Amino acid sequence: MDHVSYPYFTGNPEKKRTDLGVGLPVSRRGALTAPEKYRVRPELVDAVNVALTLGQPLLVTGEPGTGKTQLAYYLAYELNLGAPLKFETKSTTVARDLFYQYDTVGRFQAAQMGGATQGAALGQRRGAVDYIEYQALGKAILFANAPGHYQAATPGDFQHPGQRRSLVLIDEIDKAPRDVPNDILNEIEGMYFKVPELGNLELQAEPAYAPVVVITSNSEKSLPAPFLRRCTYFHMPAPSEQELREIVSLRLEAFDSTSPLLTDALKVMEQIQLPRNGFERKPGTSELLNWLLVLMDRGYRVDDHLRRKTDWIDPCVTALFKLQNDQSKARKLLPQLSFDG
Structure with missing residues (x-):
């Protein structure tokens, strides 16, 4: 299948496409996030x-775009x-959400219609687990135990891959209410949690997994x-x-660390970062890679x-800046940038 060349969108109704969009480019994001191309700092290894x-x-803390989330993918790799x-x-996260969510409304509606299991205590647990x-x-934690070990806590459609160790990424925990980290102190330390809806059943990871x-x-x-x-x-x-030169050359194989286009792009990034230019949300590594793409x-x-x-x-402004005020400042600043020195 042939792909059209840039620009894909013209703003001209007389150039309406006839291929139902199939000629549009495939996302390049995969090249920017492949875990095997992650650059690891020596101190991070420690x-x-x-x-x-x-x-x-x-x-792991740091500014957006410094590679915190991608670290988890590389580590798992x-x-x-x-x-x-x-x-x-x-912002609405509660401690229980990290472990499970319970459909209280669905359970209530099923009970109203007579669909909830009645009778013995085990039957009530099996009704709730669904x-x-x-x-x-x-x-x-469930994967850290053999399949069937916590049968009473396993919904019928739960897919267990077999006993294995997993990597869990809890992303941007600072978005949660302040009491959430405190509420999971013991659970994360002991790798367990309790399910009140199942008679306070406790589930714990086997230590080796x-x-x-x-x-x-x-x-x-x-x-x-x-915490x-x-x-x-x-x-x-x-x-x-x-480090940016090394990251770009790893992620975008057409570049080497001394490519003139990369050198000029880094000069732009350097001047954007200067405090006197007053950008509220400064671009990070991921924005730089997007712009180069x-x-x-x-x-x-x-x-x-x-x-x-x-x-x-124009592509610099739209790829690097995510706030209207920053984009307005950039349109004034960028034409005046000096690439000398």
Whole structure:
């Protein structure tokens, strides 16, 4: 199948496409997130090994776009633990949500219609279990036991892959209410949880298969001290220029660390980061990679320069900046940037 070239969208109704969109480009995101191309800092290696030795969660903080989430995918890849079981934290998250969710409304409606199991205590538990949906940490604890070990806690449609160790990613825990980290202190330390809807049944991971837990946060300041004491902590700093060169050359194979296009793009990034320019949400590594992908799609070669050109500015603004005020500032600043010095 032939793919059309850039621009894919023209804003001209007379150029309406006739191929039902099948010629549009396939997403390039896979090239930017492949775990085997993750760049690991030496000091991060030490932090991961400390967490594994102590059996503690690894808490990783840092600015957005510094690679916190991708670390979990790389760690699962290198340790051969399969795809991470990911829990995406929300402002409405409660502690139970990390382990399971219970469909109270569905259970009530079934009872009203006579569909809930009645009678013996075991029958009541089996009726309740059908309204449980296990989440990342709950699944990992069940997977750490042989299939059927917790039969009374297993819904009929639950897929158990066989006893295995898993990696759990609890992403952006700072979004949760402050009491959530405190409410899971003992459960994460002991790798267990209780299910009140099943007569307070306790489920615990077999120690040899206890999950590896990675927790990310944009700021350690919002996390309570007792929670921090139970974690191995690592702060992911913003990458240096040389590290960015290495990351780009790993993720985008057309580049090497000295490509002129990359050098000019990094000069743009350097000047954007200057405090005097006043950007509220400064772009990170992922935004840089996105911008370079767009430039390549527009016909730029790795040995091209940005200086004395202006057609890179619009894709730069839309790829790098996520706030209206920042985009407005960028449209004024970028044409004036100097690539010398």
